Amino acid sequence: xxxxxxxAGHQQELRRGTVVMAALATLETPGYGYGLLAVLExxxxxxxxxxxxxxxxRLERQGLLEAEWDTTESRPRKMxxxxxxxxxxxxxLESEWNALAGSLNNLRTTDPRKALKELP
Amino acid sequence: xxxxxxxAGHQQELRRGTVVMAALATLETPGYGYGLLAVLExxxxxxxxxxxxxxxxRLERQGLLEAEWDTTESRPRKMxxxxxxxxxxxxxLESEWNALAGSLNNLRTTDPRKALKELP
DNA sequence: ACACGATACTGTGTCAGACACACTATTGTC
DNA sequence: GACAATAGTGTGTCTGACACAGTATCGTGT
Numbered sequence: 198x199x200x201x202x203x204x205a206g207h208q209q210e211l212r213r214g215t216v217v218m219a220a221l222a223t224l225e226t227p228g229y230g231y232g233l234l235a236v237l238e239x240x241x242x243x244x245x246x247x248x249x250x251x252x253x254x255r256l257e258r259q260g261l262l263e264a265e266w267d268t269t270e271s272r273p274r275k276m277x278x279x280x281x282x283x284x285x286x287x288x289x290l291e292s293e294w295n296a297l298a299g300s301l302n303n304l305r306t307t308d309p310r311k312a313l314k315e316l317p
Numbered sequence: 318x319x320x321x322x323x324x325a326g327h328q329q330e331l332r333r334g335t336v337v338m339a340a341l342a343t344l345e346t347p348g349y350g351y352g353l354l355a356v357l358e359x360x361x362x363x364x365x366x367x368x369x370x371x372x373x374x375r376l377e378r379q380g381l382l383e384a385e386w387d388t389t390e391s392r393p394r395k396m397x398x399x400x401x402x403x404x405x406x407x408x409x410l411e412s413e414w415n416a417l418a419g420s421l422n423n424l425r426t427t428d429p430r431k432a433l434k435e436l437p
Numbered sequence: 438a439c440a441c442g443a444t445a446c447t448g449t450g451t452c453a454g455a456c457a458c459a460c461t462a463t464t465g466t467c
Numbered sequence: 468g469a470c471a472a473t474a475g476t477g478t479g480t481c482t483g484a485c486a487c488a489g490t491a492t493c494g495t496g497t
Contacts, residue, residue, distance in 0.1 A: 199409065211333075218331075219424055222421070222425055241416060250445095251447095274446085290328065293331055294331060296361060297362070301342070305342055351474050367456050367457065367458085392473070394473095
C-alpha cells in the first residue's frame, strides 16, 4: 500500500518545474492568469490558482514574462506574455528536461554501479 | 541574456522530483549514501550531498526505503534499499512523469487556447 | 430585485524541502 | 603529521506551494 499523502507530495515535486515551462510556452501568445489556469487544467497539468498567480508574478519579477493591465473591458485583466529572456530560458529548460529524461532512462536500463566501476 | 541565478533556480526546480525517482530506482540494488552520490553524479544527475542525505532519511521515514547500519567494516555505512512501497511509488511517479511529458508536448505542438474553444 | 456562482485577481500566513555551514570520525597519501 | 577523500549528522536560512481571506465584477436564475 502507498500512502496517498506521500504520493501526492512526490507527484507535486515532480510537477514543480514543469508548470514554469508550460506557462512560458503557453504565454508566447499573450494571455491572462485565469485563462491560463483553464488551459493548463484542460491539458492535464492541473495547478492550484493560489500557486499559479504568485508564480506569474515571480516570473514577471524575474523578467521572464511581461505584464500589462488590460482595462479596456470593465473587468480588469493582467495580460502576460513571454519575454525574450523567457523564451531563452524555456529552451534551456527544455534541453534540461530532455537531459533528465535521458539520465533517468539510463539509470533504469543499465546497472549504474557496474558502469561506475568500468570507467576508463 | 539570461540571469544565471534565475536559470539555476528553475533548473533545480525541474530536477527536484527526479532525484527521488533516481534514488528509488538505483537503490533497488542496495547501496549507501555516499556511493549513490557518485552514481548520480556520473549519470548526469548531480545532487548536493547536503540535499541527498536528508532526502534519504526522509524517504526512509516515509517507508519508501529500508535502512540498516553496516558495521562489518571499520567505517560505518548506512545501507539503503528500496522497499515494496518504494517500488510501487516509483511506478506511479514514472507514469506521472510520462503524463507530464505528454502534456508539455501537447502544449507545444497544438494551440492550447484554440483547443479549449473547440471542446464538444 | 437580488442572491449566488463564476470570473479575475491581491495579500498574509504556514509548512516542507534545498542548500550552506559547521561538525565528527576514519582512511589513505604525500 | 598535514591533508584530501570517505561517510555521515545536526542546525540554521530562504523559497515556493498552498490554505485562507478578502475585493470587485459579471451572468443567471427565481
